[in-house]
Amino acid sequence: xxxxxxxxxxxxxxxxxxxxxxxxxxxxxxxxxxxxxxxxxxxxxxxxxxxxxxxxxxxxxxxxxxxxxxxxxxxxxxxxxxxxxxxxxxxxxxxxxxxxxxxxxxxxxxxxxxxxxxxxxxxxxxxxxxxxxxxxxxxxxxxxxxxxxxxxxxxxxxxxxxxxxxxxxxxxxxxxxxx
Amino acid sequence: xxxxxxxxxxxxxxxxxxxxxxxxxxxxxxxxxxxxxxxxxxxxxxxxxxxxxxxxxxxxxxxxxxxxxxxxxxxxxxxxxxxxxxxxxxxxxxxxxxxxxxxxxxxxxxxxxxxxxxxxxxxxxxxxxxxxxxxxxxxxxxxxxxxx
Numbered sequence: 173x174x175x176x177x178x179x180x181x182x183x184x185x186x187x188x189x190x191x192x193x194x195x196x197x198x199x200x201x202x203x204x205x206x207x208x209x210x211x212x213x214x215x216x217x218x219x220x221x222x223x224x225x226x227x228x229x230x231x232x233x234x235x236x237x238x239x240x241x242x243x244x245x246x247x248x249x250x251x252x253x254x255x256x257x258x259x260x261x262x263x264x265x266x267x268x269x270x271x272x273x274x275x276x277x278x279x280x281x282x283x284x285x286x287x288x289x290x291x292x293x294x295x296x297x298x299x300x301x302x303x304x305x306x307x308x309x310x311x312x313x314x315x316x317x318x319x320x321x322x323x324x325x326x327x328x329x330x331x332x333x334x335x336x337x338x339x340x341x342x343x344x345x346x347x348x349x350x351x
Numbered sequence: 352x353x354x355x356x357x358x359x360x361x362x363x364x365x366x367x368x369x370x371x372x373x374x375x376x377x378x379x380x381x382x383x384x385x386x387x388x389x390x391x392x393x394x395x396x397x398x399x400x401x402x403x404x405x406x407x408x409x410x411x412x413x414x415x416x417x418x419x420x421x422x423x424x425x426x427x428x429x430x431x432x433x434x435x436x437x438x439x440x441x442x443x444x445x446x447x448x449x450x451x452x453x454x455x456x457x458x459x460x461x462x463x464x465x466x467x468x469x470x471x472x473x474x475x476x477x478x479x480x481x482x483x484x485x486x487x488x489x490x491x492x493x494x495x496x497x498x499x
Contacts, residue, residue, distance in 0.1 A: 284401075285404055286429060288404060
């Protein structure tokens with residue numbers, strides 16, 4: 173093996189190891205980015221991560237950023253296979269009647285089959301719009317499973333809180349409606 | 352030719368089975384090739400509501416006459432590529448399929464070259480040129496004196 177070939181092979185091996193190391197560092201750095209739910213637990217109120225997803229009803233797409241500065245938002249992560257989601261979505265549907273003119277209610281159907289999700293909405297009388305997050309990549313940024321997960325976003329785009337106990341719903345709705 | 356016979360025979364047995372599996376997939380085989388999106392296992396190892404939903408979807412599509420590829424494409428459209436237990440044989444997924452093969456071949460070549468070098472280093476050094484007559488006589492004299 174000539175010297176130049178040996179040098180090239182060594183350079184390639186070093187580049188490969190450096191690449192793999194870089195990949196590892198990138199992964200660790202990305203993993204350390206805390207989710208919205210974790211940030212709220214730490215007492216912080218992060219800006220809501222935006223998403224642009226297809227609407228479940230098939231009428232185009234919905235971009236969360238389009239509401240920033242215009243309306244507070246209730247964000248509901250749900251799926252048709254999730255039994256507790258039925259109760260929470262019905263509570264949100266009831267709240268929609270009271271706050272619908274001041275607050276936007278958005279559902280995010282996650283890790284779900286869109287056909288079943290549409291049937292589920294009809295079956296349970298859910299009327300606020302939903303988008304489809306089939307891979308769950310948006311849910312992951314907000315905290316991942318389990319669902320239901322419901323977040324309240326102030327008009328400024330900052331996340332005010334997450335629904336943990338029943339009483340959180342009226343409390344956060346009042347708070348973001350006044351924001 | 353005799354050596355190729357088992358390979359040809361194996362190919363003749365495997366190819367029709369693979370084609371039948373593609374045209375008429377079973378729920379059982381797809382359950383082992385599709386992930387449950389909430390439990391990070393394949394469908395055959397999960398009875399979660401999300402897994403059951405996908406099993407129902409697959410059963411419906413099999414009954415409708417879809418091929419395995421059509422069913423998988425439908426699932427990928429709904430849930431993303433991570434729903435498949437193995438990466439696809441196209442695009443970036445090819446890296447996952449070929450990188451281990453390339454690694455094994457590279458390791459075999461490295462070991463082969465190393466072994467050859469090691470074996471060469473153990474061979475006795477080749478003998479030098481034959482002595483001329485005067486040197487041979489002198490060597491014989493020296494040996495006789497040494498022995499005597």
